[in-house]
Amino acid sequence: MFSRREWLSQALGLLSVAAAPSLAFAQDNAHIVVVGGGVGGATAAKYLKLFNPSLKVTIVEKNPFYIRPYGSSEVLNQHVKMEDLYVSYDALKSKYGIHVVTDTVTGIDPVARTLSTAGKQRISYDKLIVSPGIQLMYEAYAGYSEAVARTAVPSGWIPGEQTALLAKQLQGMRQGGTFVLAAPPNPYRCPPGPYERASLMTEWFTKHNPTAKVIIVDPKDSFVTDETMMLGWNRLYKFNLPEDYVKKMSSEVEIKQHSGTSMLSWVRGKDGGRTIKIDAKQMRIEIEGGTIQADVINVIPPMKAGAVAATLGLTDSSGFCPVNRRDFSSTLLPNVYVIGDASIADAMPKSGFSANTQAKVVARAIVETLAGRPAPEPLWENTCYALAGKDYGLFVADVFKIVDGKIARINGKARYLPLNATPAQIKLGARYQQAWLRTFTSDCFA
Template sequence: MMEMTADLSRRRWLTSSLGLLSAASLPAWAQAPARTGPAHIVIVGGGVGGATAAKYLKLFDPTLRVTVIEKSPVYVRPYGSSEVLNQHARMEDLNVSYDALRSRYGVEFVFDTVTDFDPQARTVSTAGRQKIGYDRLIVAPGIQLMYGAYAGYSEQVANTSVPSGWIPGAQTALLARQLQGMREGGTFVLAAPPNPYRCPPGPYERAALMTEWFMKHNPRAKVILVDPKDSFVTDETMMLGWNRLYNFNLPEDYAKRMSAQVEIKQHATPGMMSWVRGKDGGRTLKIDAKKMTIETEAEVIKADVINVVPPMKAGQIAITLGLADSSGWCPVDRRTFASTLQANVHVIGDASIADAMPKSGFSANTQAKVVARAIIEELAGRPVPEPLWENTCYALAGKDYGLFVADVFRLVDGKIARTNGKERYLPLNATPAQIKLGARYQQAWLRTFTQDCFS
């Protein structure tokens, strides 16, 4: 497992995407309209999914015209953003340029906000009063945070005193200042979100990285992770890291299960970090920003810094364009990620309903490549290749303690299913060298993944 790499080479994707072809005929709306020039693919959203789709559409067919509509001229990457909190990275390190996509591949950019579209005329309208025609529309809307899910919490509260920072930006910088300036012996509470949410290992990595930072800079601090869930992706390997690095005592059921594979130390003096599960009353109910308290089902906790990662749903543009259903997420045809609610539109990334696939940057990247190939084939009147997706999420329990989850997905009975075996995580009995190598993989992945999407 440690030899698995997160980078998928261009050659592998070009060849694997030409695998088994579906015999199903194309729906009428998917057939390319008559045109005098090259097809025009418009992409709404320039994050990981949108940028990858733009790049690979041009790689697969350089004659296509590809336009990305994105409100910001600089992308601020969410993956790796928690490392700003512990001074492993600076805010400016999160900035990613679109220059290579424009100069190297000929992708056009319109820096504006989409306000509406006409699915019959196949046009997109923007706040800047532009109307842009398309042959096929890809929407990569990302997520929006449901600040109102907890009593006393709002976007205004998040912007001024109790930040989330799950979408990187000013709240991330505010949270970094709060954590790094927290009083000696203070308490940091992180409220984890319910499923589904972006970056499944992320809240637990964030808590770990701050615990590591506090051990050096604020050794009497406390870190409390309150959680509506009873488990999480990478939980065993992550908590083993907490146990070894921070004297975290595992819950009894975890310790009993894991002790068959690896030695678990239950410390007489627990460390500064604790995890309150849903079954123990960890679900967040209320935030009081003035008193700096967080109320859970179990207790009211007084804190010095509170970081709330609220529930999530599809980004607002998906709601505006009528792409989301009552779940708050976007239903799609699993083979092509074509919207089941709007014709000639594909929805990729965190906003899509993708069954077993997690909401991660890697998932968005592989979905974008599959959709790019599907659009190329459909416009040419050819069957769509049988899709294959992969995902790898790297995470850190500490600066030199790396772990991961790696999966392969295929269509099974019309749904996206994980088809790799049981060995999807860093083994519990991994050697110190393998664990350290996992951390190096995480840092290398931040660079190579960004290059694959944006360069």
């Protein structure tokens, strides 16, 4: 049986070298401020203190606790409760001496190196790390808005009240009803996530609403983990793969052709899957291929860097933040670093794992810069776990380095769960996913 260690041993070994703390430090009284207390920000703050406990580190975060997006779709199928997503900052404060300020950043003076906040504070910094996450572009579709999302057609891609509303809608959907999930265009947070969400609800409906329909409408013609995910759909939900996928995959694995109609369907961009308009009153979604009448609609709209990134002048015309690849320092403001979903990181996906590994590399780079030493050559990694069903796990695992000035994937083709994986290997993938949720949260926040 293959193991995760076999997939990632080289990556982890290289990253350990890149992230090992130095023994001597200069400027021990430097103040590093981190804007954003999500995965990237929390990891950066923690590892700064691990690398040099003498540093003064402050997190400025508008929320008193973190609601983790990874694993949040499991609220929809009643695998976890909303309160299970809540993560405290207590360990960062008590174990590492990190100061956490609950406030909203409203401006920056890059010359004086100060931040202003909604609470009328002025916070000085020597180095600033910004990890603002994403902002959902609700208005990208006619008839859609944040107000509509909060009351009728939730997104829930940033977990919170909309996640709870969507769970209530799905679990209360009439027998035989239709659930439509509108997938986002690239780039977006958590590449396998929309398809995992549809998978988990299809599995839940087979038990609680067996005549329901799940329709994914998609502006794209493919997605990360598409082959392994759709193979799971084929086996679990009698989903028939598109013919081009069958031709591409049939040399490696047997793909069943099912009679009848699957509970789950996927409308690709080439088949008219791009979302155009949302009619919340009539509960209809208009796509290029026509109009679908639904009982529950979940829209995952296009995304850009979190609002504070634009407030601080860190975004370009793409809506995201350009950075120097070696250390993720902003190309627009001095002494500022941008990590996580908001950064332009080339081949690296927008995922919690990416933010975590970027944070560690940036923390090391800052510590070495303050000590007057060059930062080591960076290496990053990413692993995205996903579920096609509760016991059907899959993943994508990659290693990255700078190639010709860009962040490029350097591992070979073997980055996914093999198509010919055994049932035991597939079940093990699901166990990895559940274990990762716990250990990853601990690495970031505990």
